[in-house]
Amino acid sequence: MQVNIGPIKDQKGGEFSFRLEEDWSDLKMDGQPLGFVSPVVLKGKIGWTGECFLLRGTIETEMKIACARCLEPKQLRIQAEIMEEFRRAHHRDGQDEYGDDTGAKDDWADEDIQEFRGLVIDLDEVVLDNLLVSVPIKPLCKEDCRGLCPQCGQDLNKGECSCEIDDINPHMDILRKLLDSGD
Ligand SMILES: [Zn+2]
Ligand SMILES: [Zn+2]
Structure with missing residues:
Protein backbone atom coordinates (compact mmCIF):
# COMPACT_ATOMS: atom_id res chain seq x y z
CA MET A 1 0.00 0.00 0.00
CA GLN A 2 1.63 3.21 -1.14
CA VAL A 3 0.77 6.86 -1.43
CA ASN A 4 2.59 9.33 -3.65
CA ILE A 5 3.04 12.73 -2.00
CA GLY A 6 4.27 14.37 -5.21
CA PRO A 7 1.19 16.63 -5.60
CA ILE A 8 1.70 18.34 -2.20
CA LYS A 9 5.44 18.11 -1.59
CA ASP A 10 6.04 21.81 -2.26
CA GLN A 11 2.70 23.02 -1.03
CA LYS A 12 2.68 23.72 2.68
CA GLY A 13 -0.81 23.18 4.04
CA GLY A 14 -1.79 21.17 1.00
CA GLU A 15 -3.60 17.89 1.44
CA PHE A 16 -5.54 15.34 -0.53
CA SER A 17 -7.80 12.39 0.14
CA PHE A 18 -7.18 8.91 -1.14
CA ARG A 19 -8.49 5.39 -0.88
CA LEU A 20 -6.36 2.27 -1.10
CA GLU A 21 -7.47 -1.32 -1.21
CA GLU A 22 -5.28 -4.39 -1.05
CA ASP A 23 -5.76 -8.13 -0.67
CA TRP A 24 -3.72 -9.35 2.30
CA SER A 25 -5.22 -12.84 2.47
CA ASP A 26 -1.81 -14.45 1.92
CA LEU A 27 -0.11 -12.38 4.60
CA LYS A 28 1.61 -14.43 7.29
CA MET A 29 3.40 -13.67 10.52
CA ASP A 30 5.85 -16.22 11.91
CA GLY A 31 4.55 -18.65 9.31
CA GLN A 32 0.96 -18.34 10.53
CA PRO A 33 -1.68 -16.83 8.24
CA LEU A 34 -2.98 -13.62 9.78
CA GLY A 35 -6.48 -14.46 8.59
CA PHE A 36 -7.46 -11.50 6.41
CA VAL A 37 -10.62 -12.57 4.59
CA SER A 38 -11.58 -9.22 3.06
CA PRO A 39 -9.39 -6.68 1.32
CA VAL A 40 -7.79 -4.09 3.58
CA VAL A 41 -9.26 -0.69 2.79
CA LEU A 42 -7.57 2.53 3.85
CA LYS A 43 -9.47 5.79 3.47
CA GLY A 44 -7.27 8.66 4.37
CA LYS A 45 -6.03 12.17 3.95
CA ILE A 46 -2.43 13.18 3.76
CA GLY A 47 -1.15 16.70 4.18
CA TRP A 48 2.18 18.52 4.18
CA THR A 49 2.39 20.62 7.32
CA GLY A 50 5.81 22.04 6.49
CA GLU A 51 7.25 19.80 9.21
CA CYS A 52 5.97 16.41 8.22
CA PHE A 53 3.51 14.58 6.04
CA LEU A 54 0.55 13.86 8.28
CA LEU A 55 -1.65 10.90 7.47
CA ARG A 56 -5.06 10.46 9.06
CA GLY A 57 -7.61 7.90 8.14
CA THR A 58 -9.54 4.77 8.88
CA ILE A 59 -8.69 1.21 8.00
CA GLU A 60 -11.25 -1.52 7.58
CA THR A 61 -11.07 -5.20 6.89
CA GLU A 62 -12.40 -8.56 8.01
CA MET A 63 -10.35 -11.22 9.73
CA LYS A 64 -11.03 -14.79 10.68
CA ILE A 65 -9.92 -15.33 14.25
CA ALA A 66 -10.38 -18.29 16.58
CA CYS A 67 -12.92 -17.80 19.38
CA ALA A 68 -11.05 -17.51 22.68
CA ARG A 69 -13.39 -20.05 24.32
CA CYS A 70 -14.32 -22.68 21.71
CA LEU A 71 -11.57 -22.05 19.12
CA GLU A 72 -14.17 -21.99 16.33
CA PRO A 73 -13.05 -19.50 13.64
CA LYS A 74 -15.07 -16.33 13.76
CA GLN A 75 -15.18 -13.64 11.09
CA LEU A 76 -14.67 -10.23 12.67
CA ARG A 77 -14.91 -6.79 11.14
CA ILE A 78 -11.82 -4.86 12.22
CA GLN A 79 -11.76 -1.10 12.13
CA ALA A 80 -8.86 1.08 13.13
CA GLU A 81 -8.05 4.75 13.18
CA ILE A 82 -4.68 5.73 11.85
CA MET A 83 -2.63 8.85 12.42
CA GLU A 84 1.02 8.82 11.45
CA GLU A 85 3.72 11.34 10.69
CA PHE A 86 6.27 10.83 7.96
CA ARG A 87 9.40 12.72 7.02
CA ARG A 88 11.71 12.37 4.08
CA ALA A 89 15.06 10.84 4.94
CA HIS A 90 18.16 12.97 4.74
CA HIS A 91 20.44 12.45 1.83
CA ARG A 92 23.90 13.69 2.71
CA ASP A 93 26.20 14.40 -0.24
CA GLY A 94 23.56 12.85 -2.40
CA GLN A 95 24.33 9.49 -0.87
CA ASP A 96 22.01 7.17 0.91
CA GLU A 97 23.84 6.44 4.13
CA TYR A 98 21.30 4.25 5.75
CA GLY A 99 20.99 0.81 4.19
CA ASP A 100 17.60 -0.24 5.38
CA ASP A 101 14.77 1.61 7.10
CA THR A 102 15.28 -0.42 10.23
CA GLY A 103 18.89 0.72 10.50
CA ALA A 104 18.06 4.38 10.07
CA LYS A 105 19.35 6.54 12.89
CA ASP A 106 19.40 10.30 12.90
CA ASP A 107 18.22 13.42 14.69
CA TRP A 108 14.58 12.47 14.88
CA ALA A 109 15.01 8.75 15.31
CA ASP A 110 13.65 9.11 18.86
CA GLU A 111 10.48 10.77 17.69
CA ASP A 112 7.54 8.79 16.48
CA ILE A 113 8.05 9.80 12.88
CA GLN A 114 8.47 7.38 10.02
CA GLU A 115 11.02 8.01 7.35
CA PHE A 116 10.66 7.54 3.66
CA ARG A 117 12.64 8.27 0.52
CA GLY A 118 11.60 9.77 -2.76
CA LEU A 119 7.95 10.61 -3.27
CA VAL A 120 6.28 7.38 -2.31
CA ILE A 121 5.40 6.39 1.24
CA ASP A 122 4.96 2.71 1.89
CA LEU A 123 2.09 2.31 4.32
CA ASP A 124 2.00 -1.47 4.78
CA GLU A 125 3.77 -1.52 8.11
CA VAL A 126 1.83 1.29 9.81
CA VAL A 127 -1.47 -0.03 8.45
CA LEU A 128 -0.75 -3.54 9.73
CA ASP A 129 0.41 -2.26 13.13
CA ASN A 130 -2.72 -0.18 13.55
CA LEU A 131 -4.95 -3.08 12.51
CA LEU A 132 -3.32 -5.62 14.79
CA VAL A 133 -3.69 -3.46 17.91
CA SER A 134 -7.40 -3.20 17.10
CA VAL A 135 -7.96 -6.94 17.06
CA PRO A 136 -9.77 -8.00 20.24
CA ILE A 137 -7.46 -9.97 22.54
CA LYS A 138 -10.18 -12.47 23.43
CA PRO A 139 -12.64 -12.56 20.55
CA LEU A 140 -15.80 -14.60 21.15
CA CYS A 141 -17.86 -16.32 18.47
CA LYS A 142 -20.90 -15.10 20.40
CA GLU A 143 -21.46 -13.35 23.71
CA ASP A 144 -22.62 -16.48 25.51
CA CYS A 145 -20.20 -18.94 23.94
ZN1 LIG B 1 -16.68 -33.09 28.93
ZN1 LIG C 1 -16.92 -19.70 20.81
Whole structure:
Protein backbone atom coordinates (compact mmCIF):
# COMPACT_ATOMS: atom_id res chain seq x y z
CA MET A 1 0.00 0.00 0.00
CA GLN A 2 1.63 3.21 -1.14
CA VAL A 3 0.77 6.86 -1.43
CA ASN A 4 2.59 9.33 -3.65
CA ILE A 5 3.04 12.73 -2.00
CA GLY A 6 4.27 14.37 -5.21
CA PRO A 7 1.19 16.63 -5.60
CA ILE A 8 1.70 18.34 -2.20
CA LYS A 9 5.44 18.11 -1.59
CA ASP A 10 6.04 21.81 -2.26
CA GLN A 11 2.70 23.02 -1.03
CA LYS A 12 2.68 23.72 2.68
CA GLY A 13 -0.81 23.18 4.04
CA GLY A 14 -1.79 21.17 1.00
CA GLU A 15 -3.60 17.89 1.44
CA PHE A 16 -5.54 15.34 -0.53
CA SER A 17 -7.80 12.39 0.14
CA PHE A 18 -7.18 8.91 -1.14
CA ARG A 19 -8.49 5.39 -0.88
CA LEU A 20 -6.36 2.27 -1.10
CA GLU A 21 -7.47 -1.32 -1.21
CA GLU A 22 -5.28 -4.39 -1.05
CA ASP A 23 -5.76 -8.13 -0.67
CA TRP A 24 -3.72 -9.35 2.30
CA SER A 25 -5.22 -12.84 2.47
CA ASP A 26 -1.81 -14.45 1.92
CA LEU A 27 -0.11 -12.38 4.60
CA LYS A 28 1.61 -14.43 7.29
CA MET A 29 3.40 -13.67 10.52
CA ASP A 30 5.85 -16.22 11.91
CA GLY A 31 4.55 -18.65 9.31
CA GLN A 32 0.96 -18.34 10.53
CA PRO A 33 -1.68 -16.83 8.24
CA LEU A 34 -2.98 -13.62 9.78
CA GLY A 35 -6.48 -14.46 8.59
CA PHE A 36 -7.46 -11.50 6.41
CA VAL A 37 -10.62 -12.57 4.59
CA SER A 38 -11.58 -9.22 3.06
CA PRO A 39 -9.39 -6.68 1.32
CA VAL A 40 -7.79 -4.09 3.58
CA VAL A 41 -9.26 -0.69 2.79
CA LEU A 42 -7.57 2.53 3.85
CA LYS A 43 -9.47 5.79 3.47
CA GLY A 44 -7.27 8.66 4.37
CA LYS A 45 -6.03 12.17 3.95
CA ILE A 46 -2.43 13.18 3.76
CA GLY A 47 -1.15 16.70 4.18
CA TRP A 48 2.18 18.52 4.18
CA THR A 49 2.39 20.62 7.32
CA GLY A 50 5.81 22.04 6.49
CA GLU A 51 7.25 19.80 9.21
CA CYS A 52 5.97 16.41 8.22
CA PHE A 53 3.51 14.58 6.04
CA LEU A 54 0.55 13.86 8.28
CA LEU A 55 -1.65 10.90 7.47
CA ARG A 56 -5.06 10.46 9.06
CA GLY A 57 -7.61 7.90 8.14
CA THR A 58 -9.54 4.77 8.88
CA ILE A 59 -8.69 1.21 8.00
CA GLU A 60 -11.25 -1.52 7.58
CA THR A 61 -11.07 -5.20 6.89
CA GLU A 62 -12.40 -8.56 8.01
CA MET A 63 -10.35 -11.22 9.73
CA LYS A 64 -11.03 -14.79 10.68
CA ILE A 65 -9.92 -15.33 14.25
CA ALA A 66 -10.38 -18.29 16.58
CA CYS A 67 -12.92 -17.80 19.38
CA ALA A 68 -11.05 -17.51 22.68
CA ARG A 69 -13.39 -20.05 24.32
CA CYS A 70 -14.32 -22.68 21.71
CA LEU A 71 -11.57 -22.05 19.12
CA GLU A 72 -14.17 -21.99 16.33
CA PRO A 73 -13.05 -19.50 13.64
CA LYS A 74 -15.07 -16.33 13.76
CA GLN A 75 -15.18 -13.64 11.09
CA LEU A 76 -14.67 -10.23 12.67
CA ARG A 77 -14.91 -6.79 11.14
CA ILE A 78 -11.82 -4.86 12.22
CA GLN A 79 -11.76 -1.10 12.13
CA ALA A 80 -8.86 1.08 13.13
CA GLU A 81 -8.05 4.75 13.18
CA ILE A 82 -4.68 5.73 11.85
CA MET A 83 -2.63 8.85 12.42
CA GLU A 84 1.02 8.82 11.45
CA GLU A 85 3.72 11.34 10.69
CA PHE A 86 6.27 10.83 7.96
CA ARG A 87 9.40 12.72 7.02
CA ARG A 88 11.71 12.37 4.08
CA ALA A 89 15.06 10.84 4.94
CA HIS A 90 18.16 12.97 4.74
CA HIS A 91 20.44 12.45 1.83
CA ARG A 92 23.90 13.69 2.71
CA ASP A 93 26.20 14.40 -0.24
CA GLY A 94 23.56 12.85 -2.40
CA GLN A 95 24.33 9.49 -0.87
CA ASP A 96 22.01 7.17 0.91
CA GLU A 97 23.84 6.44 4.13
CA TYR A 98 21.30 4.25 5.75
CA GLY A 99 20.99 0.81 4.19
CA ASP A 100 17.60 -0.24 5.38
CA ASP A 101 14.77 1.61 7.10
CA THR A 102 15.28 -0.42 10.23
CA GLY A 103 18.89 0.72 10.50
CA ALA A 104 18.06 4.38 10.07
CA LYS A 105 19.35 6.54 12.89
CA ASP A 106 19.40 10.30 12.90
CA ASP A 107 18.22 13.42 14.69
CA TRP A 108 14.58 12.47 14.88
CA ALA A 109 15.01 8.75 15.31
CA ASP A 110 13.65 9.11 18.86
CA GLU A 111 10.48 10.77 17.69
CA ASP A 112 7.54 8.79 16.48
CA ILE A 113 8.05 9.80 12.88
CA GLN A 114 8.47 7.38 10.02
CA GLU A 115 11.02 8.01 7.35
CA PHE A 116 10.66 7.54 3.66
CA ARG A 117 12.64 8.27 0.52
CA GLY A 118 11.60 9.77 -2.76
CA LEU A 119 7.95 10.61 -3.27
CA VAL A 120 6.28 7.38 -2.31
CA ILE A 121 5.40 6.39 1.24
CA ASP A 122 4.96 2.71 1.89
CA LEU A 123 2.09 2.31 4.32
CA ASP A 124 2.00 -1.47 4.78
CA GLU A 125 3.77 -1.52 8.11
CA VAL A 126 1.83 1.29 9.81
CA VAL A 127 -1.47 -0.03 8.45
CA LEU A 128 -0.75 -3.54 9.73
CA ASP A 129 0.41 -2.26 13.13
CA ASN A 130 -2.72 -0.18 13.55
CA LEU A 131 -4.95 -3.08 12.51
CA LEU A 132 -3.32 -5.62 14.79
CA VAL A 133 -3.69 -3.46 17.91
CA SER A 134 -7.40 -3.20 17.10
CA VAL A 135 -7.96 -6.94 17.06
CA PRO A 136 -9.77 -8.00 20.24
CA ILE A 137 -7.46 -9.97 22.54
CA LYS A 138 -10.18 -12.47 23.43
CA PRO A 139 -12.64 -12.56 20.55
CA LEU A 140 -15.80 -14.60 21.15
CA CYS A 141 -17.86 -16.32 18.47
CA LYS A 142 -20.90 -15.10 20.40
CA GLU A 143 -21.46 -13.35 23.71
CA ASP A 144 -22.62 -16.48 25.51
CA CYS A 145 -20.20 -18.94 23.94
CA ARG A 146 -19.99 -21.91 26.31
CA GLY A 147 -16.51 -22.89 25.24
CA LEU A 148 -14.92 -26.31 25.47
CA CYS A 149 -15.36 -28.79 28.28
CA PRO A 150 -12.11 -28.58 30.27
CA GLN A 151 -12.14 -32.34 30.75
CA CYS A 152 -13.02 -33.88 27.38
CA GLY A 153 -12.68 -30.90 25.03
CA GLN A 154 -16.23 -31.19 23.70
CA ASP A 155 -17.55 -27.95 22.19
CA LEU A 156 -20.39 -27.24 24.62
CA ASN A 157 -22.14 -25.02 22.05
CA LYS A 158 -22.75 -28.17 20.03
CA GLY A 159 -24.09 -30.22 22.89
CA GLU A 160 -23.49 -31.40 26.42
CA CYS A 161 -20.82 -33.93 27.18
CA SER A 162 -21.15 -36.57 29.86
CA CYS A 163 -18.47 -35.18 32.16
CA GLU A 164 -19.50 -34.16 35.65
CA ILE A 165 -17.79 -30.98 36.64
CA ASP A 166 -18.13 -29.29 39.99
CA ASP A 167 -18.39 -25.57 39.64
CA ILE A 168 -15.97 -25.09 42.49
CA ASN A 169 -12.86 -27.13 42.64
CA PRO A 170 -12.19 -27.56 46.40
CA HIS A 171 -8.43 -27.62 45.96
CA MET A 172 -8.47 -24.39 44.02
CA ASP A 173 -10.65 -22.84 46.70
CA ILE A 174 -8.17 -23.63 49.47
CA LEU A 175 -5.32 -22.32 47.37
CA ARG A 176 -7.20 -19.11 46.69
CA LYS A 177 -7.86 -18.54 50.40
CA LEU A 178 -4.18 -19.05 51.16
CA LEU A 179 -3.19 -16.56 48.48
CA ASP A 180 -5.77 -14.03 49.64
CA SER A 181 -4.63 -14.17 53.28
CA GLY A 182 -1.08 -13.54 52.13
CA ASP A 183 -1.87 -9.95 51.12
ZN1 LIG B 1 -16.92 -19.70 20.81
ZN1 LIG C 1 -16.68 -33.09 28.93
